[in-house]
Amino acid sequence: MIGIIDYGMGNLHSVQNALRRLGVDYFLSEKKEELAAADALLLPGVGAFKDAMHALKENGMDTFIRESVQAGKPLLGICLGMQLLFEESEENGLTDGLNLLPGRVVRFPGIEYKVPHMGWNQLIVKQPGSPLLQNLSSDYVYFVHSYFVKTDDQNVLIATSDYHEEVPAIVGKDHIFGAQFHPEKSSTAGVEILKNFANYVERRKADATV
Amino acid sequence: MLTKRIIPCLDVKDGRVVKGIQFVNIIDAGDPVELAKLYDEQGADELVFLDISASNEKRNVIIDVVNQVAAELAIPFTVGGGINSLEDIKKVLRAGADKVSLNTAAVKNPDLITLGAQYFGSQCIVVAIDARYDESLGSWRVYTNGGQRSTGWEVIDWAKEAVRRGAGEILLTSMDRDGEKSGFHIQLTKKVRDAVSVPVIASGGAGSADHFYEVFTEADADAALAASIFHYKETSIEAVKDELNKQGVNVR
Numbered sequence: 001m002i003g004i005i006d007y008g009m010g011n012l013h014s015v016q017n018a019l020r021r022l023g024v025d026y027f028l029s030e031k032k033e034e035l036a037a038a039d040a041l042l043l044p045g046v047g048a049f050k051d052a053m054h055a056l057k058e059n060g061m062d063t064f065i066r067e068s069v070q071a072g073k074p075l076l077g078i079c080l081g082m083q084l085l086f087e088e089s090e091e092n093g094l095t096d097g098l099n100l101l102p103g104r105v106v107r108f109p110g111i112e113y114k115v116p117h118m119g120w121n122q123l124i125v126k127q128p129g130s131p132l133l134q135n136l137s138s139d140y141v142y143f144v145h146s147y148f149v150k151t152d153d154q155n156v157l158i159a160t161s162d163y164h165e166e167v168p169a170i171v172g173k174d175h176i177f178g179a180q181f182h183p184e185k186s187s188t189a190g191v192e193i194l195k196n197f198a199n200y201v202e203r204r205k206a207d208a209t210v
Numbered sequence: 211m212l213t214k215r216i217i218p219c220l221d222v223k224d225g226r227v228v229k230g231i232q233f234v235n236i237i238d239a240g241d242p243v244e245l246a247k248l249y250d251e252q253g254a255d256e257l258v259f260l261d262i263s264a265s266n267e268k269r270n271v272i273i274d275v276v277n278q279v280a281a282e283l284a285i286p287f288t289v290g291g292g293i294n295s296l297e298d299i300k301k302v303l304r305a306g307a308d309k310v311s312l313n314t315a316a317v318k319n320p321d322l323i324t325l326g327a328q329y330f331g332s333q334c335i336v337v338a339i340d341a342r343y344d345e346s347l348g349s350w351r352v353y354t355n356g357g358q359r360s361t362g363w364e365v366i367d368w369a370k371e372a373v374r375r376g377a378g379e380i381l382l383t384s385m386d387r388d389g390e391k392s393g394f395h396i397q398l399t400k401k402v403r404d405a406v407s408v409p410v411i412a413s414g415g416a417g418s419a420d421h422f423y424e425v426f427t428e429a430d431a432d433a434a435l436a437a438s439i440f441h442y443k444e445t446s447i448e449a450v451k452d453e454l455n456k457q458g459v460n461v462r
Contacts, residue, residue, distance in 0.1 A: 011308070013280060013304070013306045014280065014306065017280055017281050017283075018284060021281075021282075021284075046331060046333075047331060114407060114408065114409060114432075115407075116332075116378070118212075118333065118378075118379075118409060119212040119213060119215055119255070119409070119432070119433075120212065120213045120255055120462045121211065121213070122211075122213075140213060142285070142286060144333045162211060163212065182286075184284065185284065185285060185286050186284070186285075187250065187253075187284050187285050188284070190284060191284055
């Protein structure tokens with residue numbers, strides 16, 4: 001069972017629709033007690049980094065997420081939810097993130113090109129063995145974002161994309177994952193990624209009970 | 211690099227897909243949910259729904275349609291037509307749309323663009339511009355109310371103003387070409403493309419794969435929208451993309 005964290009940031013509709021179509025069990029909640037019962041957490045998000053961190057901190061959701069991850073619970077952040085996994089963001093003044101992955105969220109310089117990075121772009125696979133990339137290779141996925149992650153740690157890059165910069169597209173370390181693009185809006189490739197995450201969660205759960 | 215997007219557009223009237231020529235002579239073209247699914251399967255990069263229902267009463271039907279379509283689709287989709295207030299934007303986004311397209315209401319009340327972008331983010335505010343060439347003035351003018359009312363705006367000026375206020379994309383329709391199948395308006399599209407910093411979706415006039423090639427290579431449009439050639443299966447999205455791919459245009 002995947003628990004979608006509802007903290008008032010963004011459109012949760014499409015993520016739920018995608019999981020429902022896949023037949024994945026999920027629930028939506030803003031309550032830590034309820035989310036604590038989930039096998040994995042999904043952190044969506046559209047909007048500004050600062051507002052999102054503020055919303056997460058308001059009721060201690062930030063601490064809850066960190067503790068859940070430390071206890072071994074898988075986590076998938078989507079779009080802004082992925083950016084929140086990192087150390088800090090430059091958006092509207094420097095703001096601390098959840099600090100689960102090394103890196104900083106910065107704005108596309110965008111001097112000679114359009115910002116946001118909006119539309120379909122191709123994945124460049126860095127870690128073909130990642131559980132999130134089963135049955136995927138150089139697929140196209142749908143991005144909408146003006147800020148992107150800069151990291152010195154190549155190990156967290158599962159797949160990138162090229163938009164005048166190397167854009168981390170799928171990131172991860174151990175059981176923490178993030179997708180900069182919108183898998184729920186990325187047609188069959190996106191569906192595959194969500195399915196891979198759900199399968200990973202199931203496998204982990206099975207391993208834990210053995 | 212980003213691909214060029216192919217966007218089928220569904221004009222929806224009282225819950226059914228319809229298509230007219232130069233905004234009149236409207237005929238039935240099918241069920242919106244079925245067509246949306248078909249286009250998703252064929253590789254559409256996005257979908258646009260324009261509600262052209264005559265009355266507000268019938269307009270509420272669109273919320274149900276948006277809901278049904280959102281449940282089936284795994285690509286972004288935009289809803290426009292009769293969106294007049296922040297409340298309307300919220301309703302449509304809540305029903306599952308990813309973006310809204312503002313046209314008449316944006317011209318009447320440009321603050322709607324500003325507020326919409328502030329509340330929901332620029333990425334979900336598309337400003338649709340219906341453009342017609344005015345011989346006597348020697349420029350393209352903005353029309354509203356389904357192309358029936360002329361405004362005081364020159365197209366480039368209005369496009370710039372819309373972007374300044376926070377529009378995340380411009381959906382540019384050439385009324386002169388709409389339904390004519392003689393090709394997108396290259397000159398108009400290029401002018402707007404060069405004037406603004408956000409993606410421009412070319413619309414009006416698609417009749418063949420070559421027309422998409424032209425508008426992507428000659429006008430550098432970010433996306434191109436078409437309705438009737440897809441609805442009546444004169445060609446398919448797959449066929450258009452195959453052709454573009456052969457000619458070296460980057461598509462998904």
